[in-house]
Amino acid sequence: MNGQMGNAALRHRNRIRNGSRVADAIICCVSAVLCFITLYPMYYILVLSLSSPQAAATMKVYFVPDGLYLDSYAMLVKNSQIWRAYGNTLIYVSSELVLRLVSCLLMAYPLTVKGLRGRKFVVIYLLIPMYFGGGMIPNYLLITKLGMYNTMWALIIPGAISIWHIILMRTYLTSLPDSLRESAFIDGANHFQVLAYIYTPVVKPIIAVISIYTIVGVWNSWFSSMIYQTNTKIQPLQMYLRRVLVDMEVDISSVKSGMTMDEIAAAVKQNQLAHQIRYSMIIFTTLPVLFTYPFFQKHFVKGVMLGSLKE
Amino acid sequence: MKNRILSLVLALLLVLSAASFLPAAADDAAPELLTLTVFGPESSNTYVHLEDREKYPIWQVLMDKFAEKGVTVEVEVVARDQYDVAVQTRLASGTQLADMMNVNSINTNDLVRMGQQGILLPVNTLLREDASAFIKENVDFMTKLNTCYDGNMYWFTSIMYGTTDIQESSPMAVVIRQDWLDKLGLALPTTIEEFKNACLAMHEGDVNGNGANDEVLSLKLSSFHTGIAQWFGLGADFIYLDQATDTVLTPWYQPELVDYITFMHDLVENDLIDLTTNSTKASENAVIGQRTYATQTWLEPATNDPDAYYRPFMIENAVEGGNRMIVEPSYLSWTNFAFTGNAEAASRALDVFYSEDYMKLCWLGLEDSTYYVDENGEYVVYDDVSNSYWEDRAADGRILGGWMWGGFAFPQSRTNYYVKDLDASLAKAPDDYKTNYAKEVIGKYDKISTNFESMFYAMPNEEQSEIIAAHQNDIKTYSEEMLSALILGDEDIENLPAIVQQLKDLGLDDYIAVYQQLHDTYLTY
Numbered sequence: 001m002n003g004q005m006g007n008a009a010l011r012h013r014n015r016i017r018n019g020s021r022v023a024d025a026i027i028c029c030v031s032a033v034l035c036f037i038t039l040y041p042m043y044y045i046l047v048l049s050l051s052s053p054q055a056a057a058t059m060k061v062y063f064v065p066d067g068l069y070l071d072s073y074a075m076l077v078k079n080s081q082i083w084r085a086y087g088n089t090l091i092y093v094s095s096e097l098v099l100r101l102v103s104c105l106l107m108a109y110p111l112t113v114k115g116l117r118g119r120k121f122v123v124i125y126l127l128i129p130m131y132f133g134g135g136m137i138p139n140y141l142l143i144t145k146l147g148m149y150n151t152m153w154a155l156i157i158p159g160a161i162s163i164w165h166i167i168l169m170r171t172y173l174t175s176l177p178d179s180l181r182e183s184a185f186i187d188g189a190n191h192f193q194v195l196a197y198i199y200t201p202v203v204k205p206i207i208a209v210i211s212i213y214t215i216v217g218v219w220n221s222w223f224s225s226m227i228y229q230t231n232t233k234i235q236p237l238q239m240y241l242r243r244v245l246v247d248m249e250v251d252i253s254s255v256k257s258g259m260t261m262d263e264i265a266a267a268v269k270q271n272q273l274a275h276q277i278r279y280s281m282i283i284f285t286t287l288p289v290l291f292t293y294p295f296f297q298k299h300f301v302k303g304v305m306l307g308s309l310k311e
Numbered sequence: 312m313k314n315r316i317l318s319l320v321l322a323l324l325l326v327l328s329a330a331s332f333l334p335a336a337a338d339d340a341a342p343e344l345l346t347l348t349v350f351g352p353e354s355s356n357t358y359v360h361l362e363d364r365e366k367y368p369i370w371q372v373l374m375d376k377f378a379e380k381g382v383t384v385e386v387e388v389v390a391r392d393q394y395d396v397a398v399q400t401r402l403a404s405g406t407q408l409a410d411m412m413n414v415n416s417i418n419t420n421d422l423v424r425m426g427q428q429g430i431l432l433p434v435n436t437l438l439r440e441d442a443s444a445f446i447k448e449n450v451d452f453m454t455k456l457n458t459c460y461d462g463n464m465y466w467f468t469s470i471m472y473g474t475t476d477i478q479e480s481s482p483m484a485v486v487i488r489q490d491w492l493d494k495l496g497l498a499l500p501t502t503i504e505e506f507k508n509a510c511l512a513m514h515e516g517d518v519n520g521n522g523a524n525d526e527v528l529s530l531k532l533s534s535f536h537t538g539i540a541q542w543f544g545l546g547a548d549f550i551y552l553d554q555a556t557d558t559v560l561t562p563w564y565q566p567e568l569v570d571y572i573t574f575m576h577d578l579v580e581n582d583l584i585d586l587t588t589n590s591t592k593a594s595e596n597a598v599i600g601q602r603t604y605a606t607q608t609w610l611e612p613a614t615n616d617p618d619a620y621y622r623p624f625m626i627e628n629a630v631e632g633g634n635r636m637i638v639e640p641s642y643l644s645w646t647n648f649a650f651t652g653n654a655e656a657a658s659r660a661l662d663v664f665y666s667e668d669y670m671k672l673c674w675l676g677l678e679d680s681t682y683y684v685d686e687n688g689e690y691v692v693y694d695d696v697s698n699s700y701w702e703d704r705a706a707d708g709r710i711l712g713g714w715m716w717g718g719f720a721f722p723q724s725r726t727n728y729y730v731k732d733l734d735a736s737l738a739k740a741p742d743d744y745k746t747n748y749a750k751e752v753i754g755k756y757d758k759i760s761t762n763f764e765s766m767f768y769a770m771p772n773e774e775q776s777e778i779i780a781a782h783q784n785d786i787k788t789y790s791e792e793m794l795s796a797l798i799l800g801d802e803d804i805e806n807l808p809a810i811v812q813q814l815k816d817l818g819l820d821d822y823i824a825v826y827q828q829l830h831d832t833y834l835t836y
Contacts, residue, residue, distance in 0.1 A: 054615070059591060137404050144406045230389040230397055243392050 042286075049073070049279035056276040072280040082284075084233065085240040092155055092236055093218045099160035100214050101207060107161075108169035109195045114178075123170075130163040136227065143228050154228035155236070159218065165210045172206040173199060208299030212292070219289050241285050245278050342381035345656040349386045350401075350409035351720030352394035358705035359714045361388045367708050367715065369677055376668060380659040386720055402430070410653040411660065413719065414466060415646045419459075420776050422649065426465030432650040433463035437658040442665040449726075450665070452766070453644045455836040460772030467661070469723035471643040482753045483637040484623035485538035486610070487600040491518045491526075492622075499622065503542065503574055503629050510583045510599050519596045519616075527585040528578065529592060529601040532798045533791035535562050536637065538602030542626045543571040544633035549790040550823055552767055552830060559827040561819060563790070563811050567630045572807075575798040586799075602637075605749040623748050636752060640766055646718040670724040672712040681709050769832035775825045782818035789817060 047065050048056045055066035076082055107126075111119055133139075139158075148154040176199065184194045222238035229235050354361050364370040364386070377384050387409060389397050395416035401407045402417065402425065414422060414431075425431045435458065438446070446454060450470045458464045487506075491513050492499065500506035512518075514526045530537045536547045545562040546553070553560050562568055578584050583599070585592050592598050596614045603610065605623040627634055650657040663669055675682040675690055682692045696709055704710050717723030771779060793810045796802035802810070 054594075137400070140400055140404050141406060144404070149407065226393055226396055227400060230387070230393060232390055239393075243390060 045279050045282050049276065049283050051276070053276045056279060069276070072277045073284065075277060076280055076284050081232075081240060082237070082281075085235060085237040088152075088234060089219060089237040091152065092159075093215055095156050096159040096218050097211060097214050099156070100162055100165060101210060103161045104165050104169040104210060105195065105200065105203075107166045108173055109191070109199065111166075111170045112173045113191070126163045126166060130167070140227060148228070150229055150231050150234075152234050155221075155224050158224070162210075162214075165213065168210060169203070169206055172203055176202065205299045208296045212296045215292055216289055237285055241281055244281055342659075344378075344381055344383055345653065345659070346383045346385060347377075347411060347653060347656040347660055348409040349384055349411045349720055350398065351386065351388060351413040351716075352391045353388050354715050354719050355391060356701060356714045358701045359710050361386065361715055361720055363705075364715060367710055368680070369672060369708075369710060369712050370715070372677060373669075373672055373712060373716075376663050376666075376672075377660065380662050382656050382659045382663070384660075388720060391719075405430070408651045410657060411648060411650050413646070414649045417647075419466075419647075419770070420780065422465050422647065423459045423461075423776075426459075426463060426649075427461065430651060431465045432652065432654055432657060433465060434467045434650065434661070435462075435464045437650065437654060437661055438665075439658055439662055442661040445665040445667070450642075450644070452642060452836075455769070455833070456644050456766065457647075457770065459770045466647040466649045467664070467722065468644045468648065469646040469718045471641070471645075471723075471725045481639040481641075482605045482749050483538065483602060483639070484605040484625060484748075484752070485542075485600055485602050486605075486607070486621035486623050488513070488518075488598075489620045489622035490616075490618045491599070494518060499624055500626060503626055506626060507574075507578060507581070507583070510578070511581060513599050514581070514583055521595070521597075524582070525592070525595065525597045526599050527592060527597060528583055529585050529598045532575065532579075532584065532586075533795040535794070536602065537575075538637070539575065540571055541635040541637060542629040542633050543567045543574070544630055544635055545571055546635075547637050549787060550819075550826055552826075554767075557830060557834060559823050559830055561814075561823060563814055563819070567632065569804065569807065570630050572794075572797045572804060576800055576804075579799055605752070606745045608745075623745055625752060638753065643766065646722065648722055664722055664724070670726060673717050673724045674711065674713060674726065676709070676711040681711060767833055768826060768829040769836070771825065771829060775828065778818075778821055778825050782822045785817045786814060786819055786822055789814060 044062070047061055047063065048059065049072065050065040050068060050070070051061045052067035052069045053072075055061050110116060111123060113119070134142075143149055143154050143158070148157060180198060180202075181194050184198045189198070220238060222236065222242050225235050225239045229239075232239075351361070359367075374384060394413070398412055398414060398416060402412075402414070408430075417425075422431065426433060435454070449472045453468055453470055454464055457466060457468060487500070487509070489499075492509060495509075495512050495516060495518060497509050497512060498505075500509050510526075510528060514524050517524055518526055530539070535545055535549065535551075540562070541547065544567045545565055546560060549563070550559055550561050552558075575584070579586070585598070593610070593613045594615060596616045596619070598610075598614070600621065601610075603621075607621070610621045611619045625634070625636070671678075671690075675692060676696065678684070681696045682690055685691050692711075693709075696704060696711070701710075701714070704714075713723050713725070717725075793802060793814075797804060797807070797810075
C-alpha cells in the first residue's frame, strides 16, 4: 500500500503537464537562444561579406549590412584558382563517398553473418586502429613509400575506408531480421545477391547518415592535404580557404605598390577589399554543404535515431 | 702494297689517337654536369612567383651561372603557408629530402643535432676557393655567427653585407600624428609630460572627428620594445646588449624601470593605450602614435586619412641616463639553408651564391634591363623598376632576382657598398624629413640598443644551449606577463622586488651569464 502511494507521489512529482504555457515559454526561449548562438556567427560573416569594405574592416557591423557590396563575390567568381580547388574537392568528395559506401557495405555485411569463423577477431582487429593511430610520421612514410605523395590518391585511398562507418553499418545490418536473409536463401539467392538486392535497398537511412558524415568531413578537411600534397593544383578547397584566411598568402585583390597618394588610397581600398574577401569566401565555400543537408535530412534523422529505442 | 697497308695503319692510328684526345679536351672546357635538387617556399611577392620562373629572363641568367659551374638546378616550390610543415615532416621522416632546403623554420639546436647525425652536410667543408675568398672579404661575420661549437657550420644564410658603421644603420623611433598636433595647435612634445598632455588633447578632443574618444597609442605593453621604454634608458628586450660597455643587461635590474612603469600606467589610466588584440585602430584612423622605423612611409596610407603624417621624434632626458635608440645594423645574416647531400653539386652552388654576380642578380637585376652604371660608376636601378608596380614588372619580366627567390628557395644577397654617395641616395627617399631625422639622430645618442641582437652573439655550445633552453621560455613568459600586469595595474609596483626575485629564481642571472659569454666569444672573432 505504502509502495503504491510512494509510486503515485513519484509519478506526481515527475509529471510533466502537457500544454503548460510557462514550460513552453521557457523551452522556446532556451531554444531561441541556442538557435541564435548557433546561427549568429554564420549570419555575422554573411553581413560582413555584404557590407562595404571599410565597414567590414572595422568589424563593427552586427545585424544589417552597412551598404550592399557584392564586388568581393564577383572577384571570387572570376578567380580560376577557387574553381580549380572547388573541382578538386568535388572529386575528393564524390570518390571518397562512393568508395566508402562500397567498402562499408562489403565489410559490414560479412560481420553480420552468424557462424562466420573469426568474426569476433575481425571486429577486434578493426576496433584497435579505430582507437589507436600510427601517428603522423608513420602515415607519412606509408604514403610516400606507396608512391602516393603529391597525388590525389593520397587523400582518396586512406579515406576510402572508415572503420567507424563500418561499425555503424554493421550495427544497422544486425538490426535487420534474420528471416529477411533466410527467405532470400530459400528463394535461391547467394550472399552477394542478398546484399545487393535485399539489404542495400533497406539500408538507405544509414547510407544517408554515412553519406552526410563523409561529405561534410571531406568537404571540411585540409590537414591531410597539408601533409601529403605540396602541389597546389591538386589541393582541395579548404586548403585554399585556409591559405586566404589564416596566412593571407593569396591576395586575390590586385593591391599595387604605387607611391602617389591617389594610388596609395586606391591600394588601401583594395587592401580592405582583400580582408572582406575572406568573409565572402567563407560563405562561398560553405553554401554547397548547407544545400546538401536538406536532401539527406529525411533519412538522416531516421539513421541517427538508430538504436535509440528498444521495443 | 706493303707501304699502302703501312700508310693505312698509320693513318688509322693517327685518327684513333686524335679521337682519344677529344673527350679529355671537352672535360677541361666544362665540368661534369651535376643536378642539384632544391626545396623551398614560394616567394612572398604578390605578383612575382617562383612557379612562373621560366618566363623571367633573370631566371635563365641565374641558371646559366649554375651551368658555368657545372650544375643543373631542379626546384620544388611549396606554398609559403605549407612550407614549414612540409620541410619539418620531410626532415623528421628522412624522406623526400632535396639536396638543398630552406630550413629557417627549424631551430638551430635541431639543425646542429641533424648535422652531427650526418643528415646535414657541414657547409664549411664544402666551401671552395671562390666562395671562401668572397666570404672572407665581404661576409666574414656570416661564418662566425653560424659556426657551432664543434667547429662546423651546418647551414648557410642570406646575407646583407654592409659596414659596421652605425651611420648606415636603420634607427627606430616613436612616431606621433603631426597633422593632429597642428590641428590642435600643439608643438612637438619635448618632455614626457608634454607627450602625455598632447595624447590627452587628441583623445579627449576627438581629433579624428568620428564622435568617439577612440584616439590611442598603439604599443605592446608586454614588450620593452616600445620606444618609450628607450626614452627611459631601458633595453629593448628582457635581456639586451649595452654596446657602449659590451655588457649584457636586463631592464628588470634598471632603477629607471619604476619611472617607466609609472608613466605607462598613467597613460593606461587615461585610456591612451590600445588594449585590444587584433586591433583595427589603424584603419579606424585612431592611432596617435607607435614605435616603428623612423623612415617608414606605410603607416599613413593605412589610416584612410589623406592628411595623416606620422613624425618620428625623441624625448631627450626623460630620466638621467636615458636617450637610447633602437637601431638595426647594416650587415645581417638571416634565413638558414642547408644541404642534405650531393656534396660536389652543393660545393659548386656555394660558388654561385657567394659571388658578386649573384648579388647583382638579387639586388640589381640585369644590366641595361633593370639597372645601369652611371657616369660615376655607380649602380642605379631604373626608376620604373625601383619605384614601380610589381604587377607591371611581373608582366614585362623586368624584375630583381631577390623578389622571386631571395630568402625563399635561394639565399638573398644584398649590399649597400654600391651606394657610393649616401647623401645622394637618401635624397631620393620618399620623405625628406624622416630621412633627415634618421641621419641626424642616429649618431647622436651614445648608448645604443639594437634590434637583431643575435648579430652580436656567437653560437652556443651544448651546455650553453641547455641553459638557454631550460630558462628561456619561463623567463620570457614571466617577464611579459609581469610587465603587462605592472603597467595595467594588475600588479602593484610595490611588488617589483618580489617579481625581480622570481625572475632570478627562474634563472635570469644564469641566462644573462650565458649570453655574456656568447658576446665575449663573438668579440674574440
